[in-house]
Amino acid sequence: MPEFSAVEGMKYIYPILVGFMVLEYLVARKNYELKDSLAGFGIALGASVVAAFTKVFTVLVVFQWFFDVLAPLREQYLGYTSIGFAWWAWILAVLADDFNFYWHHRFSHTVRLLWAAHVPHHSSKNFNFAVSIRNGWFITLYKPVFWLWMACIGFDPIMIGTALIINSTYQYFLHTKLLGSLGFFGKIFNNPYVHAVHHSSNVEYLDKNHGGIFMFWDHLFGTWQNIIPGVDPKYGILKDPGTYNPIKLNTHEFVDIYKDVKKAKNFKQGFMYIFGPPGWSPDNSTLTAKQIQAGVTPKEESTTSAAA
Structure with missing residues (x-):
């Protein structure tokens, strides 16, 4: 079994992500606003403190408990105790993780209590890499519920945790104005051009494009929306709190x-x-x-x- 190094590995990823943010700022400084960016860093700091406890606890305790307790039942009724770490298992894990993210994300827009936890991510009127780190402080208190079934059917908690990190890292690069339409590719894989729709408060764009890595979930479940010619995204939320706190x-x-x-x-x-x-x-x-x-x-x- 692989060592639990995925979370620790994030310390190597963070400098790379910050580097891309600095590069974007140098290339497109007009897309940044000082107060807004500082608010984003403040939100990210609080989210990191909460996640340092909740994410590790979820993977090492909650997911592991369901994985271990249900192992005899999997062996009895499914003929295996663990899905394992074969290459195809990793592909299934990434797909399952993104399916989970779609529904977690969609419910976070359509259930008000969950929206209250998710809304900090949408509160910026800008669209840049600094927005990608604006994760609500209370998201991790309910997000793992959508991933429990993976541990129950035999995905190793290490694999689940790694898939979560892959998804989160991919989504970091969705928040920038520097990339245009990717055509057909953009209908399969999430990208900044279509993710701009998701961050827009235009009536036509509300509650669209919830996918993380893949966009076929939105096509399948009726929430896909491409950029409409002449309807430029207006970033932010309709009920703006009017604060950078x-x-x-x-x-x-x-x-x-x-x-x-x-x-x-x-x-x-x-x-x-x-x-x-x-x-x-x-x-x-x-x-x-x-x-x-x-x-x-x-x-x-x-x-x-x-x-x-």
Whole structure:
């Protein structure tokens, strides 16, 4: 079994990623804004501290526990205890990991509580490598749930952890304006040109292109959207908190959820304010992304909100 070196190996990857960020800044300085970039680094610092505990714990404890406990059942009913580390197993692991990421990512845009944890990543009005490190502080508290099944069916936790790192590293390079359309290739593999859609708050682009490495999940599940000629991406979110404070950027949507739940008139309303889509309201005073795209008119224009 390979040693658990993937997480430790990130210390060699980080300098490379920072190097690309510096290079992008030198080539396209106009794409960077000092306060916004500093906010991104603040968010990344907090996320790194949380991830240092949660990610290692998840791989070494949670995934390993499910992997070990269910080994006898796999042997009895499936005829194996572990999928192993053959080349084809790695390909399956990367595909399975990206499938998991798609649904984790999609639910993080369509379930308000999860959106509250994910929204820091979309809060920038810029699109550059500094945005790629803006990971919400609370993401790792629920993200591993989408990967548990892999450990249950016999993917070694080391393989799962490595696939996660491969996916995260690939996605770092999706956040830049320096790469144009890749044509047919861009319909299969995620790239900055189509990922710009995902980071846009244009009505036509809301809740699209959730894939990590591969875009065929979006084609398969109906969330694919290419750049529309004449509709330039407008980066950021519809309900902008108007701050560069990393703490507020990580908590403002949770605060708003709390305020909405307090004014709920019944259990259903309270439940929907938490687990319904971002922007849901019982009277359409605020709208969801689907309602906005359908042309629903908000009751009060000044209070319209939805996920970006």
